[in-house]
Amino acid sequence: MLVIGAGPAGLAAARALRARDIPYDHVERHGVGGIWDIDAPGSPMYEAAHFISSKTTSGFEGFPMPDEFPDYPNHRQVLHFLRSFADAYDLTDRIETGVTVTDVAKEPTGRWLVTTADGRRRRYSAVVCCTGAQWFPSMPELPGEFTGTFVHSNTYRNADDLRGQRVLVIGGGNSACDIAVDAARTADRVVISMRRGYWFIPKHVLGRPSDVFAAGGPHLPMRVQQFLFGRALTLLHGKPSRWGLQDPDHKLFETHPVLNSNLFLALQHGDVEPRPGIRSVQGRTVTFTDGRSAEVDTIIAATGYRHRVPYAQRYFGDEQHPDLYLTAFSREHEGLYGIGFTETNSGAYKHFDAFAQMIASHLEDKRSNPQRYAEFQQFLRTDRPDLSGGIRFDASPRHQGYVDADALSAYRAKVGRKFGWRLQTGTRRAPGAARATDRVLTGTAS
Incomplete structure (x- = not known):
């Protein structure tokens, strides 16, 4: 399978897959860190930027932000945190940087044909799109x-x-x-x-x-x-x-x-x-x-961004409100997942991490529990929970598909219990230990 993007969502997905020994490729067009790398072409980061959620409620499962960070870390501290996370779980050397995905196409067999800017084509059973929601500006017209x-x-x-x-x-x-x-x-x-x-x-x-x-x-x-x-x-x-x-x-x-x-x-x-x-x-x-x-x-x-997935938009639907079950699973296209395209009213990283765990658990079921895998595939097509948490969200374009964090977390946990999914983060490398250099290539060249 393939993970596209090495920002916080992509790193969470990679850790969850690696913890379950699910072979995967991981590609990133720039470097590890996503939008938090101010030097990455197209990054929306600015020098005065700080995290909006606090360090206490952010971070990943088993890997919190350091105590020495201020309550609201600046962008360079967040980038350092993300890269430390990637190193700690031996994710860094498995990421192929400088690779831009230009197209993801579903084949009649159900596999996904992925084309990159350098002309390579690979086939995958599943694709996790983690390329973020803040790369395509929403520009107003002046009167x-x-x-x-x-x-x-x-x-x-x-x-x-x-x-x-x-x-x-x-x-x-x-x-x-x-x-x-x-x-x-x-x-x-x-x-x-x-x-x-x-x-x-x-x-x-x-x-x-x-x-x-x-x-x-x-x-x-x-x-x-x-x-x-x-x-x-x-x-x-x-x-x-x-x-x-x-x-x-x-x-x-x-x-x-x-x-x-x-x-x-x-x-x-x-x-x-x-x-x-x-x-x-x-x-x-x-x-x-x-x-x-x-x-x-x-x-x-400063008028926001469009949640665009240009290499696979035809499968995600509306760019402002992708039709993803629980904001992560494609309802209509088996094997297509997205993390980080839907907004909520809390810190994002813990949600990225939780969805990465769900996706990896579901993919593990495909290998070890096909019946449960099939049951969830059927379940997500019809289950449409209310994730508003009792809030009547604004009708503006930005709030299409907006969800309440508490409602999302509670329902996500309910689904996890229903299908018997478990948290697996894998082994964290000891500080100072050598990084792994192995890399798994599962895509089949076309």
């Missing part, structure tokens, strides 16, 4: 003609690039808030434009990371959580309109969480100016829906 520089946030690297400029950041997500605050260090002027209001969650509550604080509290019905935490945020910060932003038009947790402790400070200090949506653009003049205007040299669109 008019802008004569300055208009770029997506995936090209942003550091504030030095904006020194002395007048900058407009479009968006209300984590990257938009980060970049606006970072740009204010060097730019002459920074404006952030949000079409709607959002809930902003501080990174620490009572001195503890917000996700750690939330996990340690009592389990309450979702509507009670929304009310209590929403009131607490309002008491802590005041309404966003107090600082010139729009107030949320939805309940807490109904959109992707924005964890940021610095934007409100930047607004309070006047370092960042808030504006609503854009009405028109003419030359370098941007007019907003409240009638105010700003002269701008550079517009940065």
Whole structure:
């Protein structure tokens, strides 16, 4: 079988397969680390980027982030962590880098024909697609003609690039808030434009990371959580309109969480100016829906990404909402899996790890328990669980297929028990021990 991509999802998949002695190939177009390698061509990483979930709730099973890391590691620390994980489980030397997959095609026999950019063709019984959801920018159209520089946030690297400029950041997500605050260090002027209001969650509550604080509290019905935490945020910060932003038009947790402790400070200090949506653009003049205007040299669109799988999109369906059972198993195409293409409201790595374990367990059943393998194949075609966790997610394109982390984890565990799947992480190499250099090639050249 084949694993495509050596970011966090691909590494989790490789570890789960190796722990079960399932032969696999592993290819990566750049190097180990995925988007967290700021030097990889096309990476959306920027120098001020930090993990949004805390180190405590992130990491992999049996391989937590180091204690010496800060609560929210920066991108270089995360990259180091991923590469240490790959080394610890002897995954690194089994990854063939510099290989770009250009096509994955299902053959009448049920096998998958994989073509790479160098012209090679190999056949596999299964393919796990782990190429990530943040490589293909979603670029908005401006209402008019802008004569300055208009770029997506995936090209942003550091504030030095904006020194002395007048900058407009479009968006209300984590990257938009980060970049606006970072740009204010060097730019002459920074404006952030949000079409709607959002809930902003501080990174620490009572001195503890917000996700750690939330996990340690009592389990309450979702509507009670929304009310209590929403009131607490309002008491802590005041309404966003107090600082010139729009107030949320939805309940807490109904959109992707924005964890940021610095934007409100930047607004309070006047370092960042808030504006609503854009009405028109003419030359370098941007007019907003409240009638105010700003002269701008550079517009940065922090407007998200499309969950595109270009080499196999015809099998995944809608690029914003792939039809994957439990976000990982193709319902219609046996042997096709995806990890990391669906968003949820929590740290991603533990979910990547859990799905890697499920996929590997299912593939192990194909070898040792064909009846159970067939039962699951039939089960996933008809089982359509509610993974909302009682949350009425926003109707925007980003939230199509969005799932609640707790609901996803609970149902995933239920399915695992039903089919008797077990966690297997394999043996972790002792620090300082030599790495393995064996490599398994299971693809059949065509």
